[in-house]
Amino acid sequence: MMASDDRSAVPVAAHTATGARRWWARAAFALAILAAVVPLVFAGLLSTVGLLLVGVGGVVVTVAALYWFLASRGVVRWVSLPIAVLTPIVVLILFIRADLLAVVVASVVLMFLSVLCARAALRGRPSDTAVREVPAPPVRHPVLIMNPHSGGGKVAKFDLQRKAEELGAEVVLLEGPGTFDVTDEARQAVQRGADLLGVAGGDGTQALVAAVAAENDLPFLVISAGTRNHFAMDLGLDRTDPSRCLDALRDGVEVTVDLGRINGRPFVNNASFGVYAEVVRSPAYRDDKAGTVLQMLPDLLAGRAGAPLVTQIGDITVRNPQAVLVSNNPYGTSDLAGLNRRDRLDRGVLGAVTVSVASARQAIGLLRRANVRGLTQHTTTEVIVDSDTPQTPVGVDGESLLLPTPVRCTIDAGALRVRVPRDRPGVRPAAPTVDWVRLRELAWHRQAG
Known part of the structure; x- marks a missing residue:
């Protein structure tokens, strides 16, 4: 009986989600219509047309001037720069002198809210962006390669070596005399019996060690100690405190992800x-x-x-x-x-x-x-x-x-098994493209019951 109740809850939840998205879509259209109506009501048709021409013209001139600034040299470049800077100011002054600034601001705010509602309606279900997790098997000999210079010294700043060693990991520091071959260091770690490889460093270093982990079917641990940490971000890891990535050693799960290859060389981003x-x-x-x-x-x-x-x-x-x-x-x-x-x-x-x-x-x-x-x-x-x-x-x-x-x-x-902490910030889905045709179908299309 309970199993039957659980199954019946699924379509109810799906129907509720679809209903919420429909109302977000309708709100988006309502706000967009208001954004167009406000100038017509408070400024009139001719003024609204003028607002549109001035606004669009200002954007076109600004973009063209910025392009000429980047693509030219000499006089053209240095004439283009003030044009790009002054054009938005001139447009703003024109709106103020015509007593239309409040109308423009109201219309822009309404359009911004319309786009927010549209994206809420078009955003996919959480399951569309959730990577499948599986329980992580225990590891006996994790080896973490750390670049103490990466990210402006995050290894020392967050005391990553000590914290990793306290969790039973062997730490290899890329410092001292000589040139380090990161791939060679990772392969030597495998020969010493490593059953997990990890990196505290930039995305380029992450990719090289990740390839060795993939070749040997070993789990890979990402520690967000680089400068931008794009790979860590898209794995849903904490980029503000790389020490939290070490939680994967004591309470972790595994996700399987792809690796890019360029002439055989791996890349993660x-x-x-x-x-x-x-x-x-x-x-x-x-x-x-x-x-x-x-x-x-x-x-x-x-x-x-x-x-x-x-x-x-x-x-x-x-x-x-x-x-x-x-x-x-x-x-x-x-x-x-x-x-x-x-x-x-x-x-x-x-x-x-x-x-x-x-x-x-x-x-x-x-x-x-x-x-x-x-x-x-x-x-x-x-x-x-x-x-x-x-x-x-x-x-x-x-x-x-x-x-x-x-x-x-x-x-x-x-190709790659990545071990991540069970408790992590997660991936914030990218904002969907605002497709008004799809939004219209979502707002008013009713499926047969």
Whole structure:
């Protein structure tokens, strides 16, 4: 009898969730309509049209000026910068002088609330982003490799070595004379009988040790002691206190995730080609990041520097993109270029984003997400990036490399067993793209009972 009650609760819960999403969708439409009505009521039709023209024109001029600032040198660059800065100020002054600032602010706030409601309606169920957990078997000889210089010295700041050793782990510190081969250190640990490998360091170091763990079917422990810790974030780990990652040694669960491969080399986050890879490859970048970017971007955007790329994404060919990003599982698509966060790391596919902005018009087109040539987003199991040079610059998990051309990216599905704490912050789902057609169907479509 109780089992029957439990089964009947499932469709009731699903119906309640669908009903809540329907009302979020209806609220989104109501707020969007209000955002359009407020200017009409308080400013009139002509003033509303003027508001729209001034607002859209200001955005277009600002984006175009920013593009010219990045893509030009000399007089054009330094004339474009004040235009980009002053245009929003001029638009604001025009709204104030027309006594329409309050109307604009009210309309913008209503539209912002509409988007929030739309995303609440379109957000998937928690089960859509939850990676399957399994009980973690006990370990006898965990080995943790720690880079004391990573993340500005987080290993010492959070006393990670002592805390790990108190939990029974062997700690290998990457310091002292000589050059350390992280992969070799991990393989030596396996030979010493390690039954778990872990890393306190950046994402590039994480990937190298993760590959050794995957090769030997050993669980892998991520300690968020790097600078940005993107892999840790997408695993739902605590990035503010890396010592909490060590809780996985005493109360952990296992999740199975994918590994990206680029010419056979592992990556946990992404591999980038084009503008970013060329800039970070420059010897001057480390000492003067902003100056190097401004110096190199005009030639890179115009195609006068760097080899032209041809990107094969499954059956799709993209020629001469300025930037290509291939990720271990796709990023969210709620922002301009899809570089958000990854809800899942176990879908068995690569995410591929290409960007082409060879003119101010294309840069403006990216805002509308209507420029197919300017921005493409795909999921696939293989990406091949070719050029007419024997080697291609690539940024792999933040590290600058030169790899033999053509460069082949693949996905190693389910390759890595990751041990994570049972109690952890969890993955915050990426905000969904606001699709008004889908939202309309959700708001008013009624399924037959």
